[in-house]
Amino acid sequence: MARVYLVGFMGAGKTTIGKVLAKRLQWTFTDTDQVTEFELGMPLTSVFADLGELWFRHYEKKVLQKTTTLQNTIISTGGGTPCFENNMETIIESGLCVYLFLPPKAIISRLEKSKKPRPLVRELSGSELEKYVEKTFSDREKYYSQAHFTVDALNPNLIQVVESRIREHFGMERK
Secondary structure, X not given: OOEEEEEOOOOOOHHHHHHHHHHHHOXXXXXXXXXXXXXXXXXXXXXXHHHOHHHHHHHHHHHHHHXXXXXXXXXXXXXXXXXXXXXXXXXXXXXXXXXXXXXXHHHHHHHHHOOOOOOOOOOOOHHHHHHHHHHXXXXXXXHHOOOOEEEEOOOOOHHHHHHHHHHHHHOOOOO
């Protein structure tokens, strides 16, 4: 069961880190949000706007289920994925779960600079964005903290730390 799930708030770097780790480990990489967009043929912003968050969360569960049979894969999950539909349970049972912790202030900073459209915050800025991030982060932390291990996403050695833990967990030789 060589699967690694990256969880954390939007903007924590799950996709960026996941791609680098997959390359270093010579594994494949998948991003559940990108799979959803591909399968539905529309961006997540349209999915949320046209079909609603509840519909998206049900579909997201199906996409997550498909990842449970992948081998030698780094899986980047959407920021809310672990928090709905018992998804965190599925993640923990199906692979090694890594929480990329980023404090709310850093999340806000990244979201303000991000060029990537984020369905849940695209209309927010300033104090509205701060309130949303702080409340949502507080609500989601109990799910994220169930991960097998947590790493500081601001750590300059983040890639090496996570790669080392993955290699140790799966008994892989160091390069």
